[in-house]
Amino acid sequence: MLHRIVGVTVRDVRFPTSSEQHGSDAMVRKSAALATLRRHSDPDYSAAYVVIDTDCGLKGFGLTFTLGKGTEIVVCAVEALAALVVGKSLQEIVNDFRGFYRLLTSDSQMRWLGPEKGVIHLATAAVLNAVWDLWAKAVGKPLWKLLVDMDPKQIVSCIDFRYITDVLTEEEALDMLEKAQEGKQQREEQMLKQGYPAYTTSCAWIGYSDQQLQQLCTDALKSGWTKFKVKVGADVEDDKRRCRLIRQMIGPNNTLMIDANQRWDVAEAIRWVSNLAEFKPLWIEEPTSPDDILGHAAISKCHNRVMFKQFLQASALQFVQIDSCRLGSVNENLAVLLMAHKFKVPVCPHAGGVGLCELVQHLILFDFICVSASLHNRMCEYVDHLHEHFASPVVIQDAHYMPPKDPGFSCEMLESSVKRHQFPEGEVWKMHK
């Protein structure tokens, strides 16, 4: 079956997570807390949500994560990219996936709008995520399993090596993947049994009171969590008090990470972080601009493989945070996983938002089974919200991501959720007016 793509639709789906209302809706009540998530003081967690229709009735679902306002710009960008997708068959795409990736990222006119960054790259991710979902569904496997079962040659054929060959060539990538075939079977079984280790960001949002923080920490410890991330960067005395409190709660052997969400300039970051050093954070996340390679971020979410390449070359990060919706989908994440492996830097994916946990778990499972073969210093972020809107939500057991079983990339949202949250015409937004 060719699965010819006959249509691409995209919708602007927003969850009113910035709301202060205490309505009867559980989601809305929960979201008052979410409002304090980030330096973004009032995010409405959102998605540009893509559905690919094929001539045989099979659908591919994809999304990219956004924060509310401006989602309509990403929707507009997806519509522009759709023209490059409609009419192609899945077969044709996956037979030359590198070429298809290049087609989307190097359109001679649209390339100016990036290249491979910002709105146009987010839109590219949403479209490609839907294509990967379609592919996984067409073969009846969850995406991670599709990847794990792929021949190294075929994996490599999905990656665009442009601009990274000084660090990673196609031959080298193939060699790495072939070497990692050994023990693959056992690692897959290990994952199916134990799952992939996770850490939680749900306990220590910056706006929580000390009491809330203590309660959430107690609950999380009871549920088996051992790794905790704390949001910092607003007030240094406040940060010290909160880090001290959490370190006391979790004890010296559990893991603490801190995240400044791009809050500081370089000198300020150094000063601030030395104030928090006594609490022994494993990493400092996004101390400064995501563009600042030479500012020596300790860990970083980058927007494309060329940025990741340099962070690795400059030894400017000690942990790599991949992202399923900011990078160019599976294709570009594969390139980053391989480069991280080459530089022996552990990958600890960024998740949370809407659907980021659902998507990225597939990539990190593949990383363990087929690339890194190690769990040392590795863990995947977990945030406990908005999963209820997905057709195949993540399954967490004892602080581990359990491998998804349903075919696809876990991007599909419940149609009822999409309808209710479509912006601005959905029921939820009419209520908020």
Place this chain on the structure above:
Amino acid sequence: MLHRIVGVTVRDVRFPTSSEQHGSDAMVRKSAALATLRRHSDPDYSAAYVVIDTDCGLKGFGLTFTLGKGTEIVVCAVEALAALVVGKSLQEIVNDFRGFYRLLTSDSQMRWLGPEKGVIHLATAAVLNAVWDLWAKAVGKPLWKLLVDMDPKQIVSCIDFRYITDVLTEEEALDMLEKAQEGKQQREEQMLKQGYPAYTTSCAWIGYSDQQLQQLCTDALKSGWTKFKVKVGADVEDDKRRCRLIRQMIGPNNTLMIDANQRWDVAEAIRWVSNLAEFKPLWIEEPTSPDDILGHAAISKCHNRVMFKQFLQASALQFVQIDSCRLGSVNENLAVLLMAHKFKVPVCPHAGGVGLCELVQHLILFDFICVSASLHNRMCEYVDHLHEHFASPVVIQDAHYMPPKDPGFSCEMLESSVKRHQFPEGEVWKMHK
């Protein structure tokens, strides 16, 4: 007068420069040649064109340059930013221009779409360019003169130093500007008399025949041009032949630059360029990805001040190419001019496209008069097309940009041109269907 902003409109204006048609329209005939401009094989030179309306009837015009497809995405982004602008007065904005810049670039929800890169940053540039045009018109001066007459304190108050303080602090910037006050008057007179040196990119597009190239070179030499840029990167033997030809035409004392438009990976760039070294190019422009600081581009157009900062820190460029429409308008270009001065790297602006020459001449005049005070190894790109659509087109005399005299930022296009070229409803596009 407060000049309260009562409306922001934005239009998608495209010039069919990719057209192969040989119609009777001079612009269209010229554009067959333009089609070969770039690695972009078929650019339709375009703009998201912004008009700011005020309560007193004064208008500000601004634009950002694009390549055709996807301009509608930038239009959509401008519309999203417009909400942050309407209702403010010019007075309020310029009293805290840094704050206004931060407002546009750091909206808590839209920041996710960049920050400060791609579509959202292009839109920011278009809006801010219109605000600067409005300001210059309100004081009745061309923009360069507004800047030159500004107190160093006020200049510094327009710059957002976030993420660059490790290289340039506000105090340092102020100090540099104060030192450069000496001799300002003479330099302004010098500019008014002689203009700012330009180089031409109009002679050696990659698709020109050798005969065309010889003819254009001969004509340009006659008109006083001494500096020439050649597009390279498609075929190395072809490049050698063309560079040899031009070097023969212009002789050993004139200047030759080459531009690869991001064509190569790092190793490839080194190989290719050593093949062209015998023709003694002054610089190699964009040999590889614009994100690749460590790939050691010799010259670079960056998308924000944080990228420029690192290229300078890493000594990865020997020339800085500012851009009036990719960076966040005058505000961010000021930061880059000051950093370039600190690192003693000459600024040679990127121009061409639609309106880039018109806008960037203001910035480079300011650089000479108030920052660098030097013309050594400095020149501003010039491309001879589409100027006829502007209300105050550039004036080139003897290969120099003559300082604009009309109030404003020279962004205003002829309304008749805008109407004819609006996409898709303008007359020109109806003809092209």
